[in-house]
Amino acid sequence: MSARTTITQVGFESIDVVAPLWEALFDHHRSIGAAGFAVIPRERTWALRRAHYERVFAGEANPTLWIARRESTAIGYAVAFDEFVAGSEGRMLETLSVAPDARGSGLGTRLMAAFDGEVRRRGLVAALDVMSGNDRAKSLYLRQGFEPHSEIWMRSRPAAGKGTEQAPASLSELVAQAGLQLTIVPGPDDTWQSSDRIAVLITSAIEAGSNQLATLEAIDALQRVGCWTIQVVMPASPSGVSFRMSLRAAGFAPCLERMVRR
Ligand SMILES: CC(C)(COP(=O)(O)OP(=O)(O)OC[C@H]1O[C@@H](n2cnc3c(N)ncnc32)[C@H](O)[C@@H]1OP(=O)(O)O)[C@@H](O)C(=O)NCCC(=O)NCCS
Structure with missing residues:
Protein backbone atom coordinates (compact mmCIF):
# COMPACT_ATOMS: atom_id res chain seq x y z
CA MET A 1 0.00 0.00 0.00
CA PHE A 146 -12.92 -14.50 13.91
CA GLU A 147 -15.05 -17.63 14.24
CA PRO A 148 -18.62 -18.40 13.10
CA HIS A 149 -20.97 -17.61 15.99
CA SER A 150 -24.53 -17.44 14.65
CA GLU A 151 -26.51 -17.52 11.44
CA ILE A 152 -29.27 -15.26 10.24
CA TRP A 153 -31.87 -16.84 7.98
CA MET A 154 -34.42 -14.75 6.13
CA ARG A 155 -37.67 -14.92 4.24
CA SER A 156 -38.66 -11.80 2.36
CA ARG A 157 -41.82 -12.54 0.51
CA PRO A 158 -44.30 -9.71 -0.07
CA ALA A 159 -47.70 -10.38 1.45
CA ALA A 160 -50.51 -10.82 -1.08
CA GLY A 161 -52.90 -8.51 0.79
CA LYS A 162 -52.18 -5.21 2.48
CA GLY A 163 -51.18 -6.85 5.70
CA THR A 164 -53.57 -4.79 7.75
CA GLU A 165 -54.71 -7.66 9.91
CA GLN A 166 -54.31 -7.05 13.64
CA ALA A 167 -51.53 -8.95 15.34
CA PRO A 168 -53.20 -11.90 17.07
CA ALA A 169 -53.25 -11.59 20.82
CA SER A 170 -51.38 -14.86 20.82
CA LEU A 171 -48.34 -13.49 18.94
CA SER A 172 -46.34 -12.66 22.04
CA GLU A 173 -47.48 -15.95 23.55
CA LEU A 174 -46.32 -17.87 20.48
CA VAL A 175 -43.01 -16.04 20.52
CA ALA A 176 -42.49 -16.91 24.18
CA GLN A 177 -43.65 -20.51 23.68
CA ALA A 178 -41.13 -20.91 20.87
CA GLY A 179 -38.36 -19.66 23.18
CA LEU A 180 -37.77 -16.68 20.90
CA GLN A 181 -37.08 -13.00 21.37
CA LEU A 182 -38.80 -10.71 18.89
CA THR A 183 -37.40 -7.36 17.81
CA ILE A 184 -38.88 -5.18 15.11
CA VAL A 185 -36.20 -3.13 13.34
CA PRO A 186 -36.83 -0.22 11.00
CA GLY A 187 -36.69 -1.00 7.28
CA PRO A 188 -36.71 -1.06 4.41
CA ASP A 189 -33.37 -2.85 4.16
CA ASP A 190 -30.60 -1.06 2.25
CA THR A 191 -29.74 -4.10 0.11
CA TRP A 192 -32.59 -6.58 0.00
CA GLN A 193 -36.20 -5.97 -0.97
CA SER A 194 -38.00 -5.95 2.34
CA SER A 195 -41.02 -4.81 4.27
CA ASP A 196 -40.92 -1.44 6.03
CA ARG A 197 -40.64 -3.18 9.39
CA ILE A 198 -38.34 -6.19 9.67
CA ALA A 199 -39.06 -8.83 12.28
CA VAL A 200 -36.02 -10.40 13.90
CA LEU A 201 -36.61 -13.58 15.87
CA ILE A 202 -33.70 -14.69 18.02
CA THR A 203 -33.42 -18.22 19.27
CA SER A 204 -30.68 -19.67 21.42
CA ALA A 205 -32.18 -23.16 21.91
CA ILE A 206 -33.09 -24.73 18.60
CA GLU A 207 -32.99 -28.39 19.43
CA ALA A 208 -36.39 -28.72 21.05
CA GLY A 209 -38.83 -30.02 18.40
CA SER A 210 -41.86 -28.50 20.13
CA ASN A 211 -40.44 -25.01 19.54
CA GLN A 212 -40.54 -25.45 15.80
CA LEU A 213 -44.29 -25.42 15.46
CA ALA A 214 -44.66 -22.31 17.62
CA THR A 215 -41.85 -20.64 15.63
CA LEU A 216 -43.61 -21.31 12.33
CA GLU A 217 -46.92 -20.09 13.74
CA ALA A 218 -45.26 -16.89 14.98
CA ILE A 219 -43.74 -16.40 11.50
CA ASP A 220 -47.17 -16.81 9.88
CA ALA A 221 -48.70 -14.31 12.30
CA LEU A 222 -45.97 -11.76 11.51
CA GLN A 223 -46.49 -12.26 7.79
CA ARG A 224 -50.23 -11.67 8.20
CA VAL A 225 -49.68 -8.27 9.84
CA GLY A 226 -47.50 -7.10 6.95
CA CYS A 227 -44.09 -7.83 8.46
CA TRP A 228 -43.17 -9.85 5.39
CA THR A 229 -39.44 -9.74 5.94
CA ILE A 230 -38.58 -12.06 8.78
CA GLN A 231 -35.11 -12.95 10.01
CA VAL A 232 -34.34 -15.81 12.36
CA VAL A 233 -31.08 -15.67 14.29
CA MET A 234 -29.74 -18.99 15.54
CA PRO A 235 -26.49 -20.52 16.71
CA ALA A 236 -24.03 -21.45 13.94
CA SER A 237 -24.39 -24.88 12.34
CA PRO A 238 -24.20 -27.81 12.76
CA SER A 239 -26.72 -27.45 15.61
CA GLY A 240 -30.46 -27.55 14.92
CA VAL A 241 -30.51 -29.62 11.73
CA SER A 242 -34.25 -30.28 11.80
CA PHE A 243 -34.99 -26.62 12.71
CA ARG A 244 -33.02 -25.54 9.64
CA MET A 245 -34.93 -28.04 7.49
CA SER A 246 -38.28 -26.70 8.67
CA LEU A 247 -37.17 -23.11 7.99
CA ARG A 248 -36.03 -24.09 4.50
CA ALA A 249 -39.38 -25.77 3.85
CA ALA A 250 -41.07 -22.50 4.92
CA GLY A 251 -39.06 -20.54 2.33
CA PHE A 252 -36.16 -19.30 4.49
CA ALA A 253 -32.49 -19.29 3.47
CA PRO A 254 -29.27 -18.10 5.15
CA CYS A 255 -28.52 -14.43 4.49
CA LEU A 256 -25.82 -13.43 6.97
CA GLU A 257 -23.31 -15.05 9.27
CA ARG A 258 -22.18 -13.42 12.49
CA MET A 259 -18.51 -13.94 13.29
CA VAL A 260 -17.03 -13.28 16.71
CA ARG A 261 -13.51 -13.04 18.14
CA ARG A 262 -13.10 -13.31 21.88
C1 LIG B 1 -13.17 -7.35 1.92
C2 LIG B 1 -12.31 -6.10 1.69
C3 LIG B 1 -12.76 -4.99 2.61
C4 LIG B 1 -10.88 -6.47 2.03
O1 LIG B 1 -10.07 -5.33 1.75
P1 LIG B 1 -8.76 -5.51 0.83
O2 LIG B 1 -8.00 -4.23 0.87
O3 LIG B 1 -9.15 -6.04 -0.49
O4 LIG B 1 -8.05 -6.64 1.69
P2 LIG B 1 -6.48 -6.88 1.89
O5 LIG B 1 -5.72 -6.49 0.66
O6 LIG B 1 -6.07 -6.27 3.16
O7 LIG B 1 -6.51 -8.43 2.08
C5 LIG B 1 -6.80 -9.21 0.96
C6 LIG B 1 -7.69 -10.30 1.41
O8 LIG B 1 -9.01 -9.80 1.49
C7 LIG B 1 -9.87 -10.77 1.02
N1 LIG B 1 -10.74 -10.23 -0.02
C8 LIG B 1 -12.07 -10.27 0.14
N2 LIG B 1 -12.67 -9.76 -0.91
C9 LIG B 1 -11.70 -9.38 -1.79
C10 LIG B 1 -11.73 -8.78 -3.08
N3 LIG B 1 -12.89 -8.49 -3.68
N4 LIG B 1 -10.54 -8.52 -3.70
C11 LIG B 1 -9.39 -8.81 -3.09
N5 LIG B 1 -9.31 -9.37 -1.85
C12 LIG B 1 -10.46 -9.66 -1.20
C13 LIG B 1 -9.09 -11.92 0.50
O9 LIG B 1 -9.15 -12.92 1.50
C14 LIG B 1 -7.73 -11.39 0.37
O10 LIG B 1 -6.80 -12.35 0.70
P3 LIG B 1 -6.04 -13.11 -0.48
O11 LIG B 1 -5.33 -12.05 -1.24
O12 LIG B 1 -5.17 -14.06 0.26
O13 LIG B 1 -7.13 -13.78 -1.28
C15 LIG B 1 -12.38 -5.59 0.22
O14 LIG B 1 -11.85 -6.57 -0.64
C16 LIG B 1 -13.78 -5.25 -0.23
O15 LIG B 1 -14.23 -4.11 -0.06
N6 LIG B 1 -14.44 -6.23 -0.83
C17 LIG B 1 -15.79 -6.04 -1.34
C18 LIG B 1 -16.76 -5.65 -0.25
C19 LIG B 1 -16.77 -6.63 0.92
O16 LIG B 1 -16.83 -7.83 0.73
N7 LIG B 1 -16.71 -6.07 2.14
C20 LIG B 1 -16.82 -6.87 3.34
C21 LIG B 1 -18.25 -6.97 3.72
S1 LIG B 1 -18.45 -8.01 5.12
Missing part, protein backbone atom coordinates in the same frame (compact mmCIF):
# COMPACT_ATOMS: atom_id res chain seq x y z
CA SER A 2 1.35 3.37 -0.99
CA ALA A 3 2.68 5.58 1.82
CA ARG A 4 0.26 8.22 0.58
CA THR A 5 -2.74 6.25 1.80
CA THR A 6 -3.79 7.61 5.18
CA ILE A 7 -6.47 6.35 7.56
CA THR A 8 -8.16 8.92 9.76
CA GLN A 9 -11.00 8.78 12.24
CA VAL A 10 -13.60 11.35 11.31
CA GLY A 11 -17.04 12.46 12.47
CA PHE A 12 -20.49 11.81 11.04
CA GLU A 13 -20.31 15.08 9.09
CA SER A 14 -17.99 13.27 6.64
CA ILE A 15 -20.46 10.45 5.99
CA ASP A 16 -21.41 11.49 2.44
CA VAL A 17 -17.80 11.02 1.33
CA VAL A 18 -18.28 7.26 1.65
CA ALA A 19 -21.40 7.01 -0.55
CA PRO A 20 -19.50 5.61 -3.60
CA LEU A 21 -17.69 3.11 -1.35
CA TRP A 22 -20.99 1.91 0.09
CA GLU A 23 -22.36 1.60 -3.47
CA ALA A 24 -19.25 -0.45 -4.39
CA LEU A 25 -20.02 -2.76 -1.47
CA PHE A 26 -23.65 -3.00 -2.66
CA ASP A 27 -22.34 -3.89 -6.18
CA HIS A 28 -20.10 -6.54 -4.66
CA HIS A 29 -23.00 -8.08 -2.72
CA ARG A 30 -25.10 -8.07 -5.89
CA SER A 31 -22.24 -9.66 -7.88
CA ILE A 32 -22.02 -12.58 -5.46
CA GLY A 33 -25.78 -13.18 -5.77
CA ALA A 34 -26.98 -11.29 -2.65
CA ALA A 35 -27.43 -14.64 -0.87
CA GLY A 36 -30.18 -15.49 -3.35
CA PHE A 37 -32.53 -12.65 -2.33
CA ALA A 38 -33.93 -9.89 -4.56
CA VAL A 39 -32.10 -6.57 -4.19
CA ILE A 40 -33.41 -3.00 -4.31
CA PRO A 41 -32.52 -0.62 -7.15
CA ARG A 42 -28.96 0.71 -6.76
CA GLU A 43 -30.11 4.35 -6.74
CA ARG A 44 -32.02 3.74 -3.48
CA THR A 45 -29.31 2.03 -1.48
CA TRP A 46 -27.24 4.99 -0.25
CA ALA A 47 -30.20 6.96 1.15
CA LEU A 48 -31.27 3.91 3.16
CA ARG A 49 -27.74 3.16 4.37
CA ARG A 50 -27.23 6.81 5.27
CA ALA A 51 -30.41 6.73 7.38
CA HIS A 52 -29.04 3.61 9.08
CA TYR A 53 -25.72 5.36 9.86
CA GLU A 54 -27.66 8.32 11.20
CA ARG A 55 -29.42 5.97 13.64
CA VAL A 56 -26.09 4.34 14.54
CA PHE A 57 -24.42 7.68 15.25
CA ALA A 58 -27.43 8.97 17.19
CA GLY A 59 -28.20 5.85 19.19
CA GLU A 60 -25.23 3.50 19.55
CA ALA A 61 -22.32 3.80 21.96
CA ASN A 62 -18.96 5.00 20.65
CA PRO A 63 -19.76 5.08 16.95
CA THR A 64 -16.59 5.43 14.88
CA LEU A 65 -15.95 6.15 11.22
CA TRP A 66 -12.53 5.67 9.66
CA ILE A 67 -11.85 6.87 6.13
CA ALA A 68 -8.81 5.81 4.08
CA ARG A 69 -7.70 8.37 1.53
CA ARG A 70 -5.17 8.27 -1.26
CA GLU A 71 -4.32 11.91 -1.84
CA SER A 72 -7.78 13.43 -1.46
CA THR A 73 -9.81 10.48 -2.75
CA ALA A 74 -11.63 8.21 -0.28
CA ILE A 75 -10.69 4.62 -1.18
CA GLY A 76 -11.90 2.72 1.88
CA TYR A 77 -13.85 3.05 5.10
CA ALA A 78 -14.96 1.23 8.21
CA VAL A 79 -17.71 1.89 10.76
CA ALA A 80 -17.87 0.39 14.25
CA PHE A 81 -19.81 0.81 17.49
CA ASP A 82 -20.03 -0.79 20.94
CA GLU A 83 -22.55 -3.59 21.43
CA PHE A 84 -23.11 -6.52 23.77
CA VAL A 85 -21.82 -9.58 21.93
CA ALA A 86 -22.65 -13.06 23.17
CA GLY A 87 -23.25 -11.66 26.65
CA SER A 88 -19.98 -9.73 26.84
CA GLU A 89 -19.00 -6.14 26.22
CA GLY A 90 -18.09 -5.99 22.59
CA ARG A 91 -17.59 -3.94 19.50
CA MET A 92 -19.28 -4.43 16.18
CA LEU A 93 -17.45 -3.86 12.91
CA GLU A 94 -20.51 -2.60 11.07
CA THR A 95 -19.03 -1.93 7.62
CA LEU A 96 -15.72 -2.55 5.85
CA SER A 97 -15.37 -1.51 2.24
CA VAL A 98 -12.43 -0.83 -0.08
CA ALA A 99 -12.78 0.69 -3.57
CA PRO A 100 -12.64 -2.01 -6.27
CA ASP A 101 -9.35 -0.81 -7.79
CA ALA A 102 -7.66 -0.65 -4.36
CA ARG A 103 -8.64 -4.15 -3.20
CA GLY A 104 -6.14 -6.90 -2.51
CA SER A 105 -3.23 -4.65 -1.53
CA GLY A 106 -3.56 -4.52 2.24
CA LEU A 107 -5.95 -1.62 2.86
CA GLY A 108 -8.78 -3.76 4.24
CA THR A 109 -6.30 -5.33 6.66
CA ARG A 110 -5.11 -1.86 7.71
CA LEU A 111 -8.68 -0.69 8.34
CA MET A 112 -9.30 -3.83 10.40
CA ALA A 113 -6.13 -3.07 12.37
CA ALA A 114 -7.56 0.37 13.27
CA PHE A 115 -10.67 -1.37 14.61
CA ASP A 116 -8.68 -4.16 16.30
CA GLY A 117 -6.24 -1.84 18.06
CA GLU A 118 -9.09 -0.28 20.00
CA VAL A 119 -10.89 -3.59 20.61
CA ARG A 120 -7.78 -5.17 22.12
CA ARG A 121 -6.84 -2.10 24.15
CA ARG A 122 -10.31 -2.08 25.72
CA GLY A 123 -10.45 -5.88 26.10
CA LEU A 124 -13.66 -6.21 24.06
CA VAL A 125 -15.17 -9.09 22.10
CA ALA A 126 -15.22 -8.25 18.37
CA ALA A 127 -18.10 -9.10 16.04
CA LEU A 128 -19.13 -8.59 12.44
CA ASP A 129 -21.72 -9.88 9.97
CA VAL A 130 -20.77 -11.26 6.58
CA MET A 131 -23.23 -12.00 3.77
CA SER A 132 -23.69 -15.67 2.98
CA GLY A 133 -21.56 -16.42 -0.07
CA ASN A 134 -19.04 -13.60 0.53
CA ASP A 135 -16.32 -16.21 0.83
CA ARG A 136 -13.27 -14.00 0.24
CA ALA A 137 -14.30 -11.56 2.95
CA LYS A 138 -15.05 -14.50 5.24
CA SER A 139 -11.60 -15.99 4.66
CA LEU A 140 -10.04 -12.64 5.57
CA TYR A 141 -12.00 -12.61 8.84
CA LEU A 142 -11.08 -16.22 9.62
CA ARG A 143 -7.43 -15.30 9.15
CA GLN A 144 -7.95 -12.43 11.60
CA GLY A 145 -9.14 -14.86 14.26
